[in-house]
Amino acid sequence: MLRRGKVKGMSILTRKPLDPAPAARIPPGQILTRDFPILTYGGVPYIELDKWSFGVVGLVEAEKTWTWAEFMALPQVEIRSDFHCVTTWSKLDNLWKGVSIREILGRVQLRPEAKYVMAKSYGGYETNLPLSVLDDEDVLLAHSHNGEPLTKEHGGPLRLVVPKRYAWKSAKWIRRLEFMATDRPGLWERYGYHNDGDPWKEERFGR
Numbered sequence: 559m560l561r562r563g564k565v566k567g568m569s570i571l572t573r574k575p576l577d578p579a580p581a582a583r584i585p586p587g588q589i590l591t592r593d594f595p596i597l598t599y600g601g602v603p604y605i606e607l608d609k610w611s612f613g614v615v616g617l618v619e620a621e622k623t624w625t626w627a628e629f630m631a632l633p634q635v636e637i638r639s640d641f642h643c644v645t646t647w648s649k650l651d652n653l654w655k656g657v658s659i660r661e662i663l664g665r666v667q668l669r670p671e672a673k674y675v676m677a678k679s680y681g682g683y684e685t686n687l688p689l690s691v692l693d694d695e696d697v698l699l700a701h702s703h704n705g706e707p708l709t710k711e712h713g714g715p716l717r718l719v720v721p722k723r724y725a726w727k728s729a730k731w732i733r734r735l736e737f738m739a740t741d742r743p744g745l746w747e748r749y750g751y752h753n754d755g756d757p758w759k760e761e762r763f764g765r
Protein backbone atom coordinates (compact mmCIF):
# COMPACT_ATOMS: atom_id res chain seq x y z
CA MET A 559 0.00 0.00 0.00
CA LEU A 560 1.24 3.45 -0.79
CA ARG A 561 0.57 6.24 1.67
CA ARG A 562 -0.17 9.55 0.04
CA GLY A 563 2.59 9.06 -2.54
CA LYS A 564 1.46 8.19 -6.03
CA VAL A 565 4.80 6.85 -7.13
CA LYS A 566 6.52 3.64 -6.20
CA GLY A 567 9.13 4.03 -3.47
CA MET A 568 8.10 7.46 -2.35
CA SER A 569 6.00 8.87 0.41
CA ILE A 570 5.64 12.33 1.74
CA LEU A 571 5.72 13.66 5.26
CA THR A 572 5.65 10.37 7.07
CA ARG A 573 8.02 8.84 9.54
CA LYS A 574 6.66 5.38 8.84
CA PRO A 575 8.69 3.06 6.63
CA LEU A 576 7.83 3.18 2.98
CA ASP A 577 5.79 0.53 1.25
CA PRO A 578 5.87 -1.70 -0.68
CA ALA A 579 8.38 -4.26 0.57
CA PRO A 580 12.00 -3.14 0.16
CA ALA A 581 12.71 -5.68 -2.57
CA ALA A 582 10.10 -4.08 -4.80
CA ARG A 583 11.70 -0.70 -4.29
CA ILE A 584 15.11 -1.62 -5.62
CA PRO A 585 15.43 -0.68 -9.29
CA PRO A 586 16.93 -3.15 -11.77
CA GLY A 587 20.67 -3.67 -11.37
CA GLN A 588 20.80 -2.06 -7.92
CA ILE A 589 21.97 -3.58 -4.62
CA LEU A 590 20.64 -2.61 -1.20
CA THR A 591 23.11 -0.97 1.15
CA ARG A 592 22.60 -0.06 4.80
CA ASP A 593 25.63 2.22 4.87
CA PHE A 594 25.57 5.72 3.52
CA PRO A 595 28.39 5.68 0.98
CA ILE A 596 30.01 8.98 0.02
CA LEU A 597 30.30 9.67 -3.69
CA THR A 598 32.10 12.90 -4.53
CA TYR A 599 33.89 14.04 -7.64
CA GLY A 600 36.84 16.14 -6.50
CA GLY A 601 37.14 17.68 -3.07
CA VAL A 602 34.64 18.73 -0.43
CA PRO A 603 34.14 22.50 -0.71
CA TYR A 604 34.41 24.54 2.47
CA ILE A 605 31.66 27.14 2.86
CA GLU A 606 31.36 29.49 5.81
CA LEU A 607 27.70 29.75 6.77
CA ASP A 608 27.84 33.53 7.08
CA LYS A 609 29.06 33.75 3.48
CA TRP A 610 26.76 31.02 2.20
CA SER A 611 23.75 31.78 0.04
CA PHE A 612 21.30 29.87 -2.07
CA GLY A 613 19.73 31.51 -5.09
CA VAL A 614 17.44 31.13 -8.06
CA VAL A 615 18.85 32.77 -11.19
CA GLY A 616 18.51 32.77 -14.96
CA LEU A 617 15.07 32.88 -16.55
CA VAL A 618 13.17 34.32 -13.59
CA GLU A 619 11.45 37.70 -13.43
CA ALA A 620 13.62 38.66 -10.45
CA GLU A 621 16.61 36.64 -9.25
CA LYS A 622 16.43 35.82 -5.56
CA THR A 623 18.94 34.68 -2.97
CA TRP A 624 18.57 33.55 0.61
CA THR A 625 21.10 33.79 3.40
CA TRP A 626 21.37 30.77 5.70
CA ALA A 627 19.15 32.42 8.31
CA GLU A 628 16.57 33.39 5.69
CA PHE A 629 16.59 29.91 4.21
CA MET A 630 16.15 28.22 7.60
CA ALA A 631 13.22 30.52 8.36
CA LEU A 632 11.29 29.15 5.36
CA PRO A 633 8.61 26.50 6.03
CA GLN A 634 10.27 23.13 6.61
CA VAL A 635 9.21 19.68 5.46
CA GLU A 636 10.34 16.11 6.07
CA ILE A 637 10.24 13.78 3.11
CA ARG A 638 11.14 10.13 3.17
CA SER A 639 12.54 8.64 -0.02
CA ASP A 640 14.90 6.09 -1.52
CA PHE A 641 18.28 6.99 -3.03
CA HIS A 642 19.82 5.16 -5.98
CA CYS A 643 23.42 5.71 -7.09
CA VAL A 644 24.34 4.75 -10.63
CA THR A 645 27.33 2.81 -9.24
CA THR A 646 24.57 0.32 -8.13
CA TRP A 647 23.97 1.02 -4.43
CA SER A 648 20.52 1.92 -3.23
CA LYS A 649 19.80 3.31 0.22
CA LEU A 650 16.17 3.11 1.29
CA ASP A 651 14.10 5.14 3.74
CA ASN A 652 16.09 8.34 3.92
CA LEU A 653 14.34 10.98 5.96
CA TRP A 654 15.34 14.29 4.45
CA LYS A 655 14.45 17.58 6.12
CA GLY A 656 14.58 20.97 4.48
CA VAL A 657 12.56 23.20 2.17
CA SER A 658 10.43 21.70 -0.56
CA ILE A 659 11.24 22.78 -4.08
CA ARG A 660 7.65 23.89 -4.52
CA GLU A 661 8.07 26.28 -1.61
CA ILE A 662 11.01 27.84 -3.48
CA LEU A 663 9.23 27.83 -6.86
CA GLY A 664 6.27 29.54 -5.22
CA ARG A 665 8.52 32.42 -4.20
CA VAL A 666 9.96 33.23 -7.63
CA GLN A 667 8.28 33.90 -10.92
CA LEU A 668 9.75 31.80 -13.69
CA ARG A 669 9.72 33.24 -17.18
CA PRO A 670 7.55 31.20 -19.57
CA GLU A 671 10.68 30.13 -21.53
CA ALA A 672 12.18 28.44 -18.44
CA LYS A 673 12.03 24.73 -19.25
CA TYR A 674 15.29 23.35 -17.80
CA VAL A 675 17.36 23.92 -14.72
CA MET A 676 21.04 23.57 -13.90
CA ALA A 677 21.71 22.77 -10.26
CA LYS A 678 25.04 24.46 -9.48
CA SER A 679 27.12 23.64 -6.45
CA TYR A 680 29.87 25.21 -4.44
CA GLY A 681 33.02 23.61 -5.78
CA GLY A 682 31.87 23.71 -9.41
CA TYR A 683 29.73 20.57 -9.72
CA GLU A 684 26.60 20.94 -11.81
CA THR A 685 23.79 18.69 -13.01
CA ASN A 686 20.85 19.36 -15.33
CA LEU A 687 17.14 18.55 -14.99
CA PRO A 688 13.98 19.42 -16.87
CA LEU A 689 11.78 21.78 -14.88
CA SER A 690 9.07 19.09 -14.97
CA VAL A 691 11.35 16.71 -13.03
CA LEU A 692 12.53 19.33 -10.54
CA ASP A 693 8.98 20.50 -9.87
CA ASP A 694 7.78 17.41 -8.02
CA GLU A 695 6.33 16.83 -4.58
CA ASP A 696 9.23 14.68 -3.37
CA VAL A 697 12.01 17.10 -4.39
CA LEU A 698 13.57 19.24 -1.67
CA LEU A 699 16.59 21.21 -0.60
CA ALA A 700 17.75 19.23 2.41
CA HIS A 701 19.89 20.26 5.36
CA SER A 702 19.26 17.14 7.49
CA HIS A 703 19.27 13.40 6.94
CA ASN A 704 17.70 10.91 9.36
CA GLY A 705 17.45 13.54 12.06
CA GLU A 706 21.01 14.83 11.88
CA PRO A 707 22.41 17.88 10.11
CA LEU A 708 23.95 16.82 6.81
CA THR A 709 27.64 16.22 7.20
CA LYS A 710 29.96 18.10 4.86
CA GLU A 711 30.73 14.88 3.01
CA HIS A 712 27.04 14.33 2.28
CA GLY A 713 26.54 17.85 0.97
CA GLY A 714 26.08 20.02 4.05
CA PRO A 715 24.99 22.67 4.62
CA LEU A 716 22.44 22.11 1.85
CA ARG A 717 21.87 19.66 -0.98
CA LEU A 718 19.26 19.02 -3.59
CA VAL A 719 17.38 15.70 -3.35
CA VAL A 720 15.65 14.35 -6.48
CA PRO A 721 14.48 10.85 -5.49
CA LYS A 722 13.14 9.82 -8.91
CA ARG A 723 16.54 10.20 -10.57
CA TYR A 724 19.92 8.55 -9.98
CA ALA A 725 21.64 10.26 -7.10
CA TRP A 726 24.13 12.18 -9.23
CA LYS A 727 21.20 14.55 -9.96
CA SER A 728 20.98 15.29 -6.20
CA ALA A 729 23.61 18.03 -6.14
CA LYS A 730 25.49 18.37 -2.86
CA TRP A 731 26.59 21.85 -1.62
CA ILE A 732 23.88 23.44 -3.76
CA ARG A 733 24.46 27.12 -4.46
CA ARG A 734 22.20 28.14 -7.33
CA LEU A 735 19.37 26.85 -9.45
CA GLU A 736 19.75 28.39 -12.88
CA PHE A 737 16.66 28.28 -15.07
CA MET A 738 17.26 27.90 -18.80
CA ALA A 739 15.27 27.77 -22.03
CA THR A 740 17.30 24.93 -23.54
CA ASP A 741 18.91 21.89 -21.98
CA ARG A 742 22.65 21.66 -21.39
CA PRO A 743 24.52 18.70 -19.89
CA GLY A 744 25.96 18.91 -16.39
CA LEU A 745 29.30 17.45 -15.31
CA TRP A 746 28.54 13.73 -15.28
CA GLU A 747 26.19 14.12 -18.22
CA ARG A 748 29.12 15.55 -20.25
CA TYR A 749 31.20 12.54 -19.17
CA GLY A 750 28.65 10.14 -20.66
CA TYR A 751 26.06 9.61 -17.96
CA HIS A 752 22.51 9.51 -19.28
CA ASN A 753 20.85 12.88 -19.65
CA ASP A 754 17.69 11.79 -17.81
CA GLY A 755 18.96 9.21 -15.29
CA ASP A 756 15.72 7.42 -14.38
CA PRO A 757 16.76 4.40 -12.25
CA TRP A 758 13.55 2.48 -13.07
CA LYS A 759 14.48 2.67 -16.76
CA GLU A 760 18.16 1.99 -16.00
CA GLU A 761 19.18 5.18 -17.75
CA ARG A 762 22.80 4.94 -16.64
CA PHE A 763 24.86 5.94 -19.67
CA GLY A 764 24.22 7.51 -23.05
CA ARG A 765 21.31 9.70 -24.04
Ligand SMILES: Nc1nc2c(c(=O)[nH]1)N[C@H]1C(S)=C(S)[C@@H](COP(=O)(O)O)O[C@H]1N2
Nearest residue numbers: 595596597598599643679683712725726730
Ligand atom coordinates in the same frame (compact mmCIF):
# COMPACT_ATOMS: atom_id res chain seq x y z
N1 LIG B 1 28.37 18.69 -5.64
C1 LIG B 1 28.32 17.37 -5.84
N2 LIG B 1 27.14 16.74 -5.73
C2 LIG B 1 27.06 15.41 -5.92
C3 LIG B 1 28.19 14.65 -6.28
C4 LIG B 1 29.43 15.33 -6.39
O1 LIG B 1 30.48 14.75 -6.69
N3 LIG B 1 29.46 16.69 -6.15
N4 LIG B 1 28.09 13.28 -6.47
C5 LIG B 1 26.76 12.79 -6.83
C6 LIG B 1 26.67 11.34 -6.79
S1 LIG B 1 27.36 10.47 -8.07
C7 LIG B 1 25.97 10.68 -5.81
S2 LIG B 1 25.76 9.01 -5.81
C8 LIG B 1 25.43 11.41 -4.65
C9 LIG B 1 26.04 10.81 -3.42
O2 LIG B 1 25.61 11.46 -2.27
P1 LIG B 1 26.30 11.02 -0.91
O3 LIG B 1 27.79 11.22 -1.08
O4 LIG B 1 25.68 11.89 0.11
O5 LIG B 1 25.97 9.57 -0.73
O6 LIG B 1 25.74 12.81 -4.68
C10 LIG B 1 25.67 13.39 -5.95
N5 LIG B 1 25.85 14.81 -5.78
Ligand SMILES: [Mo]
Nearest residue numbers: 597643644726
Ligand atom coordinates in the same frame (compact mmCIF):
# COMPACT_ATOMS: atom_id res chain seq x y z
MO1 LIG C 1 26.48 8.32 -7.81
